[in-house]
Amino acid sequence: MDRDRDGEGRARSGRPRDGLGRPLPYGAEGVPRQPEGVVRVPGETVREAQxxxxxxxxxxxxxxxxxxxxxxxxxxxxxxxxxxQLAVGLTHAARGNARGGARLLLRGAARVEGYAAGPGAVTYGVDVAGLVTWARGLAARVAAPGAPVPDASAEAPRLVAFSG
Incomplete structure (x- = not known):
């Protein structure tokens, strides 16, 4: 069988995917993929990701x-x-990969933490300090023995802190 290719001839799976990015059988109903290479202003990025x-x-x-x-x-x-990395950490945790999810959540938290030191601890409206706290808390919960697999929607972080 030939490999799936995108419009430019690069290898790219044509299998549909579920909401957590897992491949589904050919012909199954999947969710639309995110287009690649979209350039957005930061606020649009944050809104679309949320x-x-x-x-x-x-x-x-x-x-x-x-x-x-x-x-x-x-x-x-x-x-x-x-x-x-925070989003992928949540993905892995919601797929049942607690160890990988916890590692990525902690790695992502460490990577963004330096941005919390700036004025107001917010970048492009992102509540960096709040995300770090969320990520470390979720990592600890999913890594605990016998922890249930988290629901991605229920565990979704708030990227922007609500005011007043």
Whole structure:
């Protein structure tokens, strides 16, 4: 069988995927993929990622953050990569991979933590300190022996802190 290819001839699986990015059998009903290489302003990135997180699709939110790190200024790369790792950590935890999920949550928290030291502890409206606390708490819960597999939608973080 020939490999699936995208429009430019690169190998890319054409299998549909579920909300957590897991491949489904050919012909199954999947969720639409995130388009790759979309350049957004930071606020659009945060809003789109939050929409996907709220919908229980952290794998897709990770792809939005990946676009931001690839197209944004180099000085922000750690922020966007860390946010992507947080989304992938939630993805793995929700897929039942507690160990991998906890590791990625902690790695993402460490990566974004430096951005919490800035004025107001917020970057592009992102509540970095709140995300670090969320990630470490979820990592501890999913890594506990006998912990239930978390629901991605129920565990979705709030990227932007609500005021008043």
């Amino acid at each position: 929409r996907l997180l709220d919908a229980g699709m952290p794998f897709h939110a990770h792809e939005v953050f990946e676009d931001a790190w690839k197209s944004g200024p180099g000085g922000e790369r750690e922020l966007w990569q860390g946010l992507a």
